[in-house]
Amino acid sequence: MVASLSLPRIMRVGRGAVEELGEVMAGLGLSRPLLVTDAFLVGTGAADRLTATLTGAGLSPRLFADTVPDPTTDSLTAGLKALEEHGADSVVGFGGGSPMDSAKALALLAVQGGRMRDYKAPRVTPGPALPVIAVPTTAGSGSEATQVTVITDSDTDEKMLCLGPAFQPLAAVIDPDLTLSMPPRLTADTGLDALTHAVEAYVSRRANPFTDGLALTAIGTIGRHLRRAYADGTDTVAREAMMLAATQAGLAFSNSSVALVHGMSRPIGAHFQVAHGLSNAMLFPAVTAFSVHGARARYADCARALGAATASDPDDLAADRLVDALRALCLDLAVPTPRSHGIDRDDWTRLTPVMAEQALASGSPANNPVVPTTEQIRELYARIYG
Template sequence: MTAPIALPRIMRIGGGAVREIGDVVASLGLSRPLVVTDSFQVGTGAAEKMLDNLDAAGATARLFADTVPDPTTDSLEAGVAALAEHDADSVIGFGGGSPMDTAKALGILGRQGGQMREYKAPRNNIGPALPIIAVPTTAGSGSEATQFTVITDSTNDEKMLCPGLAFLPVAAVIDYELTLSMPPRLTADTGVDALTHAIEAYVSRKANPFSDSLALIAIGTIGKVLRRAYADGNDAEAREQMMLAATQAGIAFSNSSVALVHGMSRPIGAHFHVAHGLSNAMLFPAVTAFSVGAAEARYADCARALGVATSGDDDTAAANHLVEALRELCRDVQVPTPKAYGIDKTQWDELIPLMAEQALASGSPNNNPLVPSDAEIRDLYAQVYG
């Protein structure tokens, strides 16, 4: 059986790579990019520096900085208007997962129009779309190298997974220096997100040898340096390794899939406005404990890559070590339960049936080693509340 593999056409990786953005745009024959970012990148001056680099390379760029965390269909409307006003021939997603997801959505809307709900799974979107260039500023989402975007439907709070090559960036500029300003909470949430991507890519029913190799490398790196980056944001070596691992994990899951953690995570983010990486972290140990018996050998490989099991441990022991190691990691980086985060239990319980329905509808749980029933997903939501 063949494995369809898709990657960005161009990748620039390393400290200072963002200064080459103008060269990347020019090399693709593009000249009128819309830079999609957020107010934070404007406030730090990073967005202005990007515009200066684009201008120096002969590009005519426009800034759109009105993205929101966990982008919604309503939030896309101003971006679509900005594309048209600028007559943009490309979109640069500059920021964390939300600006990159926004840029990807604008790429397809700018060429095809319509509403984002028309592009959600199970539809496979192959284009046409405006070219996307992704410049991540966090080490977590991996969106710079994936063929997915996630947009919340403003009418019903459904966090929609939209897949297909139309959302794969043609270029990714990966500069770890952009992550040096990340605070500890964001470092932890995005770092655990990257680890979730890598482990789910490896245990997914759609895993393949290409995705396996990148997933295991990413797991090993994150196990060594995430706590360091969390403890000391100025640890440049840890930041650089985390940035590369996040991209490797993104490539891995883009070419296999994510599974139950992500399927259950998206509704939490949509209904309770919890950041994506944090909602993954809230679920990660419990969902892994639920799933581990269905693929002990695969989870054991993850444990050994993470450095929490040895070749002397049998697969059952190693897989169980992984579950405990994830619990310990989440304790070390102070991942709160939904209860500790401040989510009202009555509201949580009331929404469990809808969240379970939305998790299953996303398709991601079907990739899990143990495919859950609706009742089992409801039970997991109840378990993790705290």
């Protein structure tokens, strides 16, 4: 098996790394970046501080802060206008997964044009695109390391997975200090997102030796540190560990794949405006229980890495303990069900057939150890509701 791998050319990792962003960009010969972020980071002053860092390095940045959670095709219009007006030669994605997804989409459309629907999976887009520099402020999406972006079609409410080297950041600046202000709910949801990435990358039908090591390392790190980061957001050791694990998990799934959890998660986010990490967390234990018999040895490895099983436990027992451990983790992190989150049962039931079709069409379920039917996906949606 030959694995096709794509990684950022440059990565700066560690506390204080964000201060080196200007140096990184200048070293790449870039001078006119569009800084793509959101209103929250403008409100905290973080966007202005990053703009000052870029200006201090001799660059001429322009700020674009009109990204939205779970970006849509409509939300990209103003960003494309800002890119053109600024004559931008690069895009900096600064924030969580949504600003980084927006930055990747804008970098592609600025060069290739067309609609995001033209680039949805299963198409793989090699490029060209403007250079993207990713600066994450959450420890979850791993988007700083991936050749993936997710954009919702404003006309159909379909969350479109778009992938290929065109979406791979040229550089990533990964500073855990940027995550210290994350509240507990966001810490939990993004941390469970990273854990989902790592487990799905390892059990995926497209797993490979390069991604296996990254995935297992990330699983172990998250198992030791997620509860700590959730309980005490000022725990810098836990924050640094979670940031590194999220990036490792991103590298793993970007070069392997995600699977059924993500396939089912995207429609929940699109139709009910549930944050991506939270919708993954809602699904994670039930989908793992459904899938575990398809790759017991692989799930057993995940259990041992997470600390839910020992090396002496047989695979069948270890795999079952992983499911139990995921349920316990979601309980400890107060993950709601769709019902307790406020989603109406009638709306959930009415949209379940559409969500099941969209999940299957995304392609991610085909990478799952057990490839589900549409009816099985419907049953899983019904099972997790309450």
